[in-house]
Amino acid sequence: MRRYVIAGNWKMNMTPAATRKFITELAPMVAGKDKCDIVLCVPYVDLAAAIEAAKGTNIKIGAENVHFEKSGAYTGEISAEMLSEIGTEYVIIGHSERRQYFGETDATVNLRTKAALAAGLKVILCLGEVKDERLAGITDEVVAMQTKLDLAGIEKEDLKNVIIAYEPVWAIGTGLTATPEQADETCGVIRKTVAALYGEDAAEAMIIQYGGSMNDGNAKELLAKVNVDGGLIGGASLKTDKFTAIVDAANA
Numbered sequence: 236m237r238r239y240v241i242a243g244n245w246k247m248n249m250t251p252a253a254t255r256k257f258i259t260e261l262a263p264m265v266a267g268k269d270k271c272d273i274v275l276c277v278p279y280v281d282l283a284a285a286i287e288a289a290k291g292t293n294i295k296i297g298a299e300n301v302h303f304e305k306s307g308a309y310t311g312e313i314s315a316e317m318l319s320e321i322g323t324e325y326v327i328i329g330h331s332e333r334r335q336y337f338g339e340t341d342a343t344v345n346l347r348t349k350a351a352l353a354a355g356l357k358v359i360l361c362l363g364e365v366k367d368e369r370l371a372g373i374t375d376e377v378v379a380m381q382t383k384l385d386l387a388g389i390e391k392e393d394l395k396n397v398i399i400a401y402e403p404v405w406a407i408g409t410g411l412t413a414t415p416e417q418a419d420e421t422c423g424v425i426r427k428t429v430a431a432l433y434g435e436d437a438a439e440a441m442i443i444q445y446g447g448s449m450n451d452g453n454a455k456e457l458l459a460k461v462n463v464d465g466g467l468i469g470g471a472s473l474k475t476d477k478f479t480a481i482v483d484a485a486n487a
């Protein structure tokens with residue numbers, strides 16, 4: 236049986252002080268709700284405050300990106316070792332905003348994933364089609380291709396530390412959500428692709444989240460789908476009550 240993973244993606248929101256306040260408020264609200272893993276992915280400068288505030292709670296902390304080189308002349312970048320040394324457990328890689336605005340490609344997503352896994356981080360690997368691709372009827376091909384390229388050269392035994400977040404780009408931050416059927420179907424395509432690459436056992440064990448305007452109103456229906464193992468949540472992860480309601484949907 237796969238465990239739900241409910242992960243927040245704060246994007247470029249919250250200061251360290253706001254982070255401390257948020258986690259202190261959230262911790263008692265989600266205490267004991269252990270049918271899912273609870274993760275908050277926060278801006279780099281908030282990590283230390285988040286890790287400190289989450290100590291002794293069931294909230295795990297992740298970063299929102301990582302560089303693929305170990306060290307060197309890469310001004311402004313952060314390595315996987317830096318993240319893991321301060322106690323970061325997870326990292327989001329390949330978010331569509333990074334792909335859209337910062338030139339991220341499947342090749343760099345793949346390199347970042349390998350670097351993160353080598354440093355012992357758990358990866359939330361994001362992929363998904365843009366609106367034109369869905370309208371053209373090539374969603375399945377797009378997500379299968381991204382899955383293959385993003386996981387290229389990654390060993391089967393490392394897959395236990397990989398979560399795939401299926402995020403249709405047209406649904407992110409737009410208030411548009413994939414229907415539960417669309418989410419289930421496309422997460423299913425990703426799972427089949429993992430099966431073709433690594434075998435049925437690996438595909439069955441793979442946690443595949445849905446992301447794209449998941450909120451307190453639609454989480455229950457989305458999470459009820461057999462191929463949806465959790466959520467990557469942007470906007471609704473910035474409010475403790477909304478985020479808790481999604482955690483509750485995963486614990487029902």
Ligand code: PGA
Nearest residue numbers: 407408447448468469470
């Ligand atoms: P959203 O963002 O929930 O605000 O649509 C999801 C994401 O970008 O991970």
